[in-house]
Amino acid sequence: MSAARPPEGAHTVVAEGAGTPAGAAAAALPRSEVLDVKGLSAGYGPMRVLHDLDLSVQAGERVGLVGLNGHGKSTLFYAIAGLTGWQRGSVRLNGHEVGRTRSQGPGRYTHLIVRRGLALIPQGDEIFHGLTVEEHLDSGAFTPRAWRERAQRKERVLAIFPPLVKLMRIAVGRLSGGERRMVAIGRGLMAEASLFLVDEPSLGLAPKIGKGVMDALMSVDLGLSAMVIAEQNLALLEGRVDRVIGMHAGKLKGEASAHLGFQTTREK
Ligand SMILES: Nc1ncnc2c1ncn2[C@@H]1O[C@H](COP(=O)(O)OP(=O)(O)OP(=O)(O)O)[C@@H](O)[C@H]1O
Numbered sequence: 001m002s003a004a005r006p007p008e009g010a011h012t013v014v015a016e017g018a019g020t021p022a023g024a025a026a027a028a029l030p031r032s033e034v035l036d037v038k039g040l041s042a043g044y045g046p047m048r049v050l051h052d053l054d055l056s057v058q059a060g061e062r063v064g065l066v067g068l069n070g071h072g073k074s075t076l077f078y079a080i081a082g083l084t085g086w087q088r089g090s091v092r093l094n095g096h097e098v099g100r101t102r103s104q105g106p107g108r109y110t111h112l113i114v115r116r117g118l119a120l121i122p123q124g125d126e127i128f129h130g131l132t133v134e135e136h137l138d139s140g141a142f143t144p145r146a147w148r149e150r151a152q153r154k155e156r157v158l159a160i161f162p163p164l165v166k167l168m169r170i171a172v173g174r175l176s177g178g179e180r181r182m183v184a185i186g187r188g189l190m191a192e193a194s195l196f197l198v199d200e201p202s203l204g205l206a207p208k209i210g211k212g213v214m215d216a217l218m219s220v221d222l223g224l225s226a227m228v229i230a231e232q233n234l235a236l237l238e239g240r241v242d243r244v245i246g247m248h249a250g251k252l253k254g255e256a257s258a259h260l261g262f263q264t265t266r267e268k
Pocket residue numbers: 044047049067068069070071072073074075076123200
């Protein structure tokens with residue numbers, strides 16, 4: 001697939017949302033902190049997966065999160081979205097505290113966190129086979145403002161994923177794996193978000209297709225929003241994101257600019 005930048009003036013899903021809680025927060029805090037995680041521990045039932053994490057992401061940043069299977073990348077995303085069973089520590093999104101103990105059940109506050117500007121693009125496709133491509137994209141525009149602007153938002157998504165243009169009326173169950181991944185990511189990009197968490201976008205795809213999907217993600221003009229991409233394959237991120245953070249056994253193990261390769265710099 002080819003990855004095109006969206007047309008000029010239609011550069012970011014988020015900057016367009018500047019009249020909304022998420023957009024206003026991002027617009028009011030140019031180049032400032034979108035995400036500030038401090039001392040985050042989280043897990044499921046009796047299992048502690050994340051251990052005292054600190055992570056800060058600035059507006060406009062594209063950050064890679066690299067780690068092997070099972071080391072907690074998805075759990076970190078779920079914790080930020082309030083989807084883990086419990087957590088301790090602070091998670092601030094656009095300056096607002098969204099982290100708290102999930103004693104009343106995972107997902108209880110997720111809708112509020114989403115309204116604060118979070119878009120989670122989960123691992124795997126998480127799509128409904130009977131719905132069309134267009135219905136999936138529309139479903140990503142769930143805030144009133146995003147819904148009003150869904151036509152423009154779809155144009156931007158289609159500029160990022162041109163192969164979807166001809167598939168809008170096709171049920172996603174009939175698409176290839178790479179096309180389904182484009183739909184899943186495109187649905188996330190329809191949201192009015194200031195922070196996009198993208199979980200292993202190349203997983204399960206042939207290398208060339210996976211690289212194409214990653215190219216498309218790199219072509220998204222973030223404006224004042226930020227993106228964190230979890231990935232097992234460092235080579236897909238190296239030199240293409242602003243920084244790469246490693247994750248091992250539920251801890252952030254280091255940080256390095258992508259072109260320097262991976263170095264442990266702030267092991268906890
Ligand atoms: N819903 C869940 N309930 C219980 N344990 C879970 C759940 N989700 C993940 N885990 C466990 O948490 C640990 C971290 O998994 P996680 O999915 O966060 O890792 P990951 O780095 O994203 O790797 P993967 O690529 O496999 O998703 C693993 O031991 C996993 O089995």
